[in-house]
Structures are given as C-alpha cells and as structure tokens.
Amino acid sequence: MTMRICLVASSRYPVAEPFMGGLEAHTHSLAAALKRRGHEVLVFAGHGSDPALEAVTLDVAPFASSDAARSDVGSRPEQWMQEHHAYLDLMLALARGDHGHVDVVHNNSLHHLPIAMSRTLPAPLLTTLHTPPIAWLESAAEFAASSAHYVAVSDHLAGSWSHVVDAQTIPNGIDTTAWRRGPGGPRAVWSGRLVAEKAPHEAIDAALLAGVPLDLVGPAHDRAYFDREVAPRLGPDVRYLGHLAGEPLRRLVGDAGVAVVTPAWDEPFGLVAAEALASGTPVAAYDRGALPEIVTPACGRLAAGGDVVALADAIREAMALDRDAARRRAVEHFDVEVMVDRYEQTYRWLAGVRDAA
Structure with missing residues (x-):
C-alpha cells in the first residue's frame, strides 16, 4: 500500500x-x-x-x-x-x-x-x-x-x-550502493563539520602520534575554531581538502585505510562512521554516544573520549582490520x-x- x-x-x-x-x-x-x-x-x-x-x-x-x-x-x-x-x-x-x-x-x-x-x-x-x-x-x-x-x-x-x-x-x-567498498590506502580520513564539538584537532594529534597521514574534509563552520586549532596543525602529513560532496567524498573515504571519528560530546548517531564502514574503511573512534552501537571489534576500535594516545593506538589497530567485515556491518545494519x-x-x-x- x-x-x-x-x-x-x-x-x-x-x-x-x-x-x-x-x-x-x-x-x-x-x-x-x-x-x-x-x-x-x-x-x-x-x-x-x-x-x-x-x-x-x-x-x-x-x-x-x-x-x-x-x-x-x-x-x-x-x-x-x-x-x-x-x-x-x-x-x-x-x-x-x-x-x-x-x-x-x-x-x-x-x-x-x-x-x-x-x-x-x-x-x-x-x-x-x-x-x-x-x-x-x-x-x-x-x-x-x-x-x-x-x-x-x-x-x-x-x-x-x-x-x-x-x-x-x-x-x-545510508545508500550502500553509492557508498561502495574502496581499496583502502595508507592515509586516514576525518569528515564532518570542523567545529569544536567534533574535535578534528584531536584527530590530527592522534594521527600524527600514530604516524599516519590524515585528510580532513567538511565545512569550516566555525572559522575562529578552525583558525585557532586546525590551521596551525596542517602540514605535509595533514591536509584540509575542503567541503567535498558526492563521488569525490565517497572516493576519498574508500581510499583511506581508516576513518577517525572524534566527537567531544555524546554523538546521537555517527553517520560518518556508517559511511566509512560502507566504504570498507574501518573506524577508529571515541567511545561516546551511539558510536559503540555502530563500531564493533570486527570493524573498528574505540578509545576513551578525549584520550589522544589511546586513539592513536586505535588508528594503528583499525588499519589492520578486514575491509570486507566493515562493509558487511554497514550493509546488514545501516x-x-x-x-x-x-x-x-x-x-x-x-x-x-x-x-x-
């Protein structure tokens, strides 16, 4: 009907x-x-x-x-x-x-x-x-x-x-026919609004500590925060690629070896984590809000909120996980x-x- x-x-x-x-x-x-x-x-x-x-x-x-x-x-x-x-x-x-x-x-x-x-x-x-x-x-x-x-x-x-x-x-x-499994690669990706409550600066610190280059994408919604916390951290191993959409964004996430998710609050869901999993990209995230409902040990690693050192370990471990398992998690549940x-x-x-x- x-x-x-x-x-x-x-x-x-x-x-x-x-x-x-x-x-x-x-x-x-x-x-x-x-x-x-x-x-x-x-x-x-x-x-x-x-x-x-x-x-x-x-x-x-x-x-x-x-x-x-x-x-x-x-x-x-x-x-x-x-x-x-x-x-x-x-x-x-x-x-x-x-x-x-x-x-x-x-x-x-x-x-x-x-x-x-x-x-x-x-x-x-x-x-x-x-x-x-x-x-x-x-x-x-x-x-x-x-x-x-x-x-x-x-x-x-x-x-x-x-x-x-x-x-x-x-x-x-999410549309898992659009978010397709990608090949992965040596870089990490962080996507979302670049604002304090998403804490991309902590993703940068953790990625650098893990020795993994990072790409940031999303709108710089809070310019003062971006100029204060993000811009000074950019360099050869940390790139800000702007606000991508559609196929360029999906390709970037699929080409990443790990997606980093760093909410500074209790995230109600965590759509970027589900999008990464659909791309076959394992997730390293803070254990906040609903993220434990999305990220399981088969497809990612969780670190205590705000613990940059633990997040660096999670990044390294997540990059070694099975991309097919990540993809299955998204298709079956999200x-x-x-x-x-x-x-x-x-x-x-x-x-x-x-x-x-």
Whole structure:
C-alpha cells in the first residue's frame, strides 16, 4: 500500500549535497528511498534543496523587530522568530488541509512547533529525534497529541529522552550502493563539520602520534575554531581538502585505510562512521554516544573520549582490520533500505491507529 507522506525538514539548511550535517543527509536518503518505493512524499525543506525532491521551500520571511521590541533585553533573536513563523505557517496550512490529504506527517526538523501543534493535524505525527533533549522540544512534548510517536536514531539517544517520551529506535541509513567498498590506502580520513564539538584537532594529534597521514574534509563552520586549532596543525602529513560532496567524498573515504571519528560530546548517531564502514574503511573512534552501537571489534576500535594516545593506538589497530567485515556491518545494519522498511512499518501502524480511533 502506497501512502502520501508529509516530510518536514529543517528550514535552516538545504537538503542537498554537500550536506551540512547528518540531519540533512538523513532527510534526503529517506525521501529518495520512499519515492523509489512509489510513495508520494511531500517534502518541506530549506531553500536550495535538491530539485529531485520537488521540495516546497519553507520560506523564512524577512523579519525585523521594531525599536520598541529591541529595547526589551529578553527579546528573541531575529532568526528564531523567522523560523518560528515559517513553521507556524506550515502547521496552520496542514491543519487547514491546504496541501491535501496526507497519511502521516513525519517531523524531521529540530523545531518545536510540529510537536506542539500536532493536535491540530488531521494525520498522525511521527517525530525523529536527532539530538539530545533540548528545552523547547521537551516543553513541546507536553502539548503533543496523544497519538504522537517518536523515533530515536540510536538506543543511546532513546535513553537520553526516556524521561520525556518513549522513543522507538530506528538507526540512520545510508545508500550502500553509492557508498561502495574502496581499496583502502595508507592515509586516514576525518569528515564532518570542523567545529569544536567534533574535535578534528584531536584527530590530527592522534594521527600524527600514530604516524599516519590524515585528510580532513567538511565545512569550516566555525572559522575562529578552525583558525585557532586546525590551521596551525596542517602540514605535509595533514591536509584540509575542503567541503567535498558526492563521488569525490565517497572516493576519498574508500581510499583511506581508516576513518577517525572524534566527537567531544555524546554523538546521537555517527553517520560518518556508517559511511566509512560502507566504504570498507574501518573506524577508529571515541567511545561516546551511539558510536559503540555502530563500531564493533570486527570493524573498528574505540578509545576513551578525549584520550589522544589511546586513539592513536586505535588508528594503528583499525588499519589492520578486514575491509570486507566493515562493509558487511554497514550493509546488514545501516543500509537505507533497512531503515526505510522500519519507517514504512511505523507509518502504517500510525495510520491504522488514527483510523481506528
């Protein structure tokens, strides 16, 4: 049975390569796979999203507060208000039926209004939790419809939300036909946003300590951090290759002997680790958040968070692991089709619950 699914994404960043982060990559993979299966997917996303998704742009209308409003020291920032109005407009339109009948509304954003206004919707709401508890999402859950359902991208994340909601776990998925097994090589790779909470500078220190040259790829989202911690560490054995996307990124990861993952916080999932495994590239990572759910002894090594010396040992050991085992781990557990199977089951269950109510 095909369905009409409303997929609500972030208004802040486009759902297009090069992805700003895991949330955008997850939205793209899910929408594309659902479309391939014959579902009608109505995507609401930020400006500049992939035309293949035929997304309706979440228009963030210009907003400038008055002089009187700005005099209030507790006044909300302009960007917050712009995004608030964008989601308010969408939720009111869905409640009125402006976008026609939908079987399920899938909230894949980090905004509170889809949850807080879920009682107004004629269809059940599913929210995927991509981040640890934050105040505005916690408070929104108090107003959610009784039929609202929650999915967490890892068991670790579901546990962190357990004081607020009961969340089903559906791990993120990647297209393992696009992320193909690569030959490996003598270099390490680090990919992601170059920001303090991802700690690429610690990946550099560990790789140099291990005697393994390192390539860094991703957006320098925090320029001050990049200039302070990353740029001074660049040299003959440490290259920053910019923000790669598509085949160049996949080829780089597949040509690496090990992927290094260094979160300075409890990572809710760790999409870059799954992408590396799909490329046959073993992972050396910090034992934080959901990474132990992705990286097993057969496909990688874990080090205590922040322990650069232990991470250097993990890099050396991971480079000797079987690339076929790494690839199998990704295909069996983190393929996008496995993920979509579980979302389809959940959509149908939710639609059935609403119809029976």
